[in-house]
Amino acid sequence: MNLLEGPPAVVAAGVEVFSAALRAQGAEVTDVDWRPPAFGDAGDLAALALDPRRAAANRTAVERVLAAGSRLVDVRPARETLGLTDRTLLHSGPPLTWEAASGPMRGALIGACLFEGWASTVEDAEALLASGGVTLDPCHHHSAVGPMAGVTSPSMWTWCLEDPVNGGRAYCNLNEGLGKVLRMGAFGEEVLTRLAWMRDVLGPLLARAVRSMAEPLDVKAVLAQMLQMGDEGHNRNRAGSLMALRELSPALVALDAPSDDVAAALRFIGGNEHFFLNLGMPTAKLAMNAARDVPGSTLVTVLSRNGTEFGVQTAGTGDRWFTGPAQTPVGLFLGDYGPEDANPDIGDSAIMETYGVGGFAMAAAPAIVRFVGGTVPDALATTERMYQLTLAENPAMAIPVLGFRGAPTGIDVLAVARTGWLPQINTGMAGRVAGTGQVGAGLVQPPRECFEQALAALAEEARAATAA
Amino acid sequence: MSARHVSLRSGVYADSVRLMQVSRDVGAREGVTAVLVAMATPLNVELAAGMGLAPEGSASPEQLLVGVAATDDDALAAAVAAVDTALAQRERSRATADAQPARTVGTALRDLEASPALAVVSVPGPYAALEAADAVAAGRSVLVFSDGVPVEQEVALKRAARQAGVLVMGPDCGTAIVSGVALGFANVVRRGPVGVVAASGTGAQQVSCLLDAAGVGVSHVLGVGGRDLSAAVGGLATLDALAALDGDPATERVLVVSKPPAPSVAEAVARTAASLATPVRSAVLGPETPDLTAVVEALLTDLGVAVPEWPARPGGRAAPQGAVLTGLYSGGTLADEAMLLAAPVLGDVRSNTPLRPELDLVIDPSAPDLSARGHVVVDFGDDALTVGRAHPMIDPTLRLEAIARVAASDQPAVLLLDVVLGHGADPDPAAALAPALRAAGLPAVVALVGTEADPQGWSRQADALAAAGAAVFASNAQATRHALDLLGAAR
Incomplete structure (x- = not known):
């Protein structure tokens, strides 16, 4: 001693x-x-704190997260990668019914039905969805993630990423750009036209280009570099998108493809500063998948929203969802949209925060904090707070302004209860009304209920394990 | 009558977040009906058109589009000026954030590189195990002052600590001195060869102060918590503390201070003590065992140190006929010691922490009435009397009220009190107690546990209490015997 x-x-x-x-x-x-814990029964908190498995379980879980890699190995239609049968649509967040779906989620589902040709009018699509004629399932149930509505249909192309360390694959659809897009709930002619072009031109080109690359793209390395360049990987993906363009361009150009199509693809990628988000998200998903199913671990493996509810999963409780009402983000609005136009929080993109970037790496992207009228010190303070919620610092995701300290990684449910601080998420905002599209961007936190339920369930499991 | 301004500016760039912020701020001005300040991308130009703010001619994404609509020309001019001001403004900025204070022991220890280091936890009992578990997980020892920690949590903590090679002192541990650093309630005593393992805080304070008065110092005082020697806890921390002191080169003798342990635990402690290279002496308070002062005297003899006259200010008032003993204690072990010494002389002594269950005395904390109860000794530090208030070593209110009530009753009494000095305790206990004793006018005997080096100063406090008519002793056993003598003389 x-x-x-x-x-x-x-x-x-x-x-x-x-x-x-x-x-x-x-x-x-x-x-x-x-200060006293913000929530949680004192006996539950102690049961977790004193669970003899916890320290080792959390170490195992977070080490897997940190070790995980991410390689871009293929691009294929969701029908193939996700085994989507006809009349099945994936969506973001925890499980959802058509009845409970919010405006933008409904808009995206309607758009997907039109895109797939399952309905020819908006009314038909609504009737089809209302009648239960389309199976709805969360992306997360398929090792997939999707930003905002996250609606993924069989004909949409998906990025296929592989973790060379822990094994396993994760998937995400292709980013459509900004403004009126399906993921924001828009389903007008321009949206469907763009989706058709992505299906017929962009997807096949990307698939051939990716397969032709001598070395698969190390997406985790791109994410790490972004943090050195002012991105946080959720609301700001400018540098990452340009790097993705840089990496993909030679392969695209070298394809024996019509130059008009290649030019259109390059223009599309270069013009979309969130293009990389759909590569960053499955990278984070791969890492969080690696931490799944570690008994006794209080690490959060999923933060996700479907526009109605916020859902949380933990390493110690498997596939169980802990849900609460999705909050409405606070932030800045496009044009003359205002807070009353914003839909509650939506999207699987909070997987970035689950992985320790996005809102957690706010210090790397001071520009983001101005979404709520904050300052650079606010950005630093947010990241500093998140260190107190997390189990580790990710040396691969270094934050320059903090002396290259690793991003705060691995949210601990017990730490959330004890500090009273909720995870900070950077997010886009979709219009409340179906068909509107994006209305702004801002900051949001999960509802506390998710963590209250997760804590109680983890404590129950800890007691059962101790008794056994 | 509405007015609008639409312009395209070249050579101005700001990122979209900054521009949305400007739009929002200017849009909030009175008389402004619509604002769009944005880089003139096709998307933004389209948005502007939708707002009736389309620019004339062709726009390029490198240009800044400023569109404002207002109710009149004045509001418009003011709004456009506000856009210019906002665009010119530099954000207030500092290079670094203020460090966020740690919310948990775990976070604080994570940032601490110093070694050795330990944690002191005095948060409410239901949450103490959370903070203590952080320390154990970080490979640090911890002193848990909090009481009200469930015993199964104590066992789990101490088992984990044993595995981690650290010590959990407590829960309900009030005293420790580690390499000269006093934690919780502890006195300023000299460093020396005696290591103390204490299941009793005030007991440890008594023996370390007497050793100090005899010129002998302590290496460490390791508290283990009042429940450690119970059958449920099994002496986990006592055994670990004994082993730690045995391995400590500064410790030549070990003294274990406790109430009588559970028999199975006593055996384990005795076995471990016998196996150590360092001689161990026990001060176990019980009807058949020597008092704390006697054990210290025996230890001094072991060390070849002459037993001194223990500091005292004898004297004080004589006891009236028919007086009873009224012990008003802040330290549980000192109260026990007083009862153990008084019972053979006086017979039954009732107490809220009685020697035998049938002598139990229920004290109402809101009105501590002790009249017509015969001989009593009250432990004001007992958990039941500290709910919602500070320990009597910090907050004397309840005990001062009791003194006034005893004085006001018809029952003549000899007051026997302890006053514990040192770190953490009342900075000047005599300031309130001396006037109360003077006003009570009763014969009073004080066991003053402390040293000259304590912040309060033993002599300074002793003189003030003696001036108020009290007899003062550094030894609680001597103080108790003095009170018994007064009662004996009065019978």
Whole structure:
């Protein structure tokens, strides 16, 4: 025991009189800014804190997250990659019914039905969806993720990413760009025209280009570089998108394809500053998949929203969803849209925060904090706070302004309860009304209920394991 | 009558976030009906057109589009000027954020590179295990001052600590001194060869202060918590502390201070003690065992140190006929010691922490009435009397009220009190106690546990209490015997 080897430095939590007495003796004292846990039954919290499996389980889980890699190995239609049968649509967030779906989710589902030719009019599509004629399933149930509505239909092309370390694949559809797009709930003619072009031209070109690359693109490396270039990988993907363009361009140009098509593809990629988001998300998904199913671990493996509910999964509770009402983001609006036009939080893109970037790496992208009228110090403070919610720092995702400290990675449900701080998510905002499209972007947090439920379930599991 | 301004500016660039912020701020001005300040991308030009703010001629994405609509010309001019100002404004910025204070022991320890280091936890009992578990997980020892921690949590913590090779002192551990650093309630005592393992905080304070008065110092005082020697906990921390002191080169003798342990635990402790290279002496309070002062005296003899006259200010008032013993204690172990010494002389002594269950005395904390109860000894530090208030070593209110009530009753009494000095304790206990004793006018005997080096100063406090008519002793056993003498003389 090294306790007796010399005068100890002291960390003090609780009554001030003891810290004062220690300081009076000239001892080195660090005061904890302690306050009662924000939620959770005291017995549940203690059961988790004292679960003898927890420390090792969390170490195992977070080490898998940190070790995970991400290689772009293929581009294929969702029909093939996700085994989507006809009349099945994937969506973002926890499970959802048509009845409970919000405006933008309905808009995207309608658009997908029109795109797939399952309905010829909006009314037909609504009737089809309302009658249960289309199977709805979360992307997360298929090792897939999708930004905003996340609606993925059989004919849409998907990025196929592979984790060379832990094995496994993750998938995401192709990013359509900004403004009136399906993922934001728009389904007009321009949306369907673009989706058809992506299906008929862009997807096949990307598939051939990716397959022709001598070395598969190391997407994790691109994500790491983005953080050095002012992106946080969720709301700001400018550098990452340009790097993706740089990596893909030679292969696209070298294809024996009509130059008009290649030019259109390059123009499309170059003109879409969120193009990389759909590569970053499955990269994060691969890492979080690696941490799934570690008994005793309180690490969060999924943060996701479907526009109605926010859903959380943890490493210690498998596929179980813990849900609460999705909150409405606070931020800035396009044109003359305002807060009343915004739909509640939507999208699988919070997988970025789950992985420790996005809102957690706010310090790397100070521009983002101005979405809520904040300052650069606010961005730094947000990231500093997130370090207190997380189990590790990801050395691969270094934040320059913090002296290249690794991004705060691996949200601990117990830490969320104890600090009272909720994970900070950067997000786009879809219009509340189906067909509107994007209305702004901003910041949002999960509802506390998700973590309350997760904590109770983890504690129950810990007690059962201790008793066994 | 509405007015509008639409312009395209070249050579101006700002990122879209900044521009959305400007749009929002200017849009909030009075008289402004629509604003779009954005780079003139096709998407934004289309948005502008939808708002009736389409620019004339062709626009390129490198240009800045400024479109404002207002209710009148004045509002418009002001709004356009506001756009210019906002675009010119530099954001206030600092290079670094203020460090966020740690919300948990785990976070604080993560940022701490110093070694050795330990945690002191005094948060409410239901949450203490959370913070203590952080320390154990980080490979650091921890002192848990909090009480009200469920015993199964204590066992789990101490098992984990044993595995991690660290020590959990507590829960309900009030005193420790580690390499000269006093944690919780502890006195300023000299460094020396005696290591103390204490299941009793005030007991440890008593023995370390007496050793100090005899010129002998302590290496470390390791508290283990009042429940450690129970059958449920099994002496986990006591055994670990004994082993730690045995391995400590500064420790030549070990003294274990406790109430009587559970028999199975006593055996385990005795076995471990016998196996150590360092001689171990026990001060176990019980009807058949020597008092704390006697054990310290025996230890001094072991060390070849002469037993001194223990500091005292004898004297004080005589006891009236028919007086009873009224012990008003802040330290549980000192209260026990007083009862153990008084019972053979006085017979039954009732208490809220009685020697035998049938002597139980229920004290109403809102009105601590002790009249007509015979001989009583109250432990004001007992958990039931500290709910929602500070420990009596910090907050004397309840005990001062009791003194006033005893004085006001018809029952003559001899007051026996402890006053514990040192770090963490009341900075000047005599300031409130001396006037209360003077006003009570009762014979009073004080066990003053402390040292000259304590912040309060033993002599300074002793003189103030003696001036108020109290007899003062550094030894609780001597103080108790003095009170018994007063009662004996009065019978």
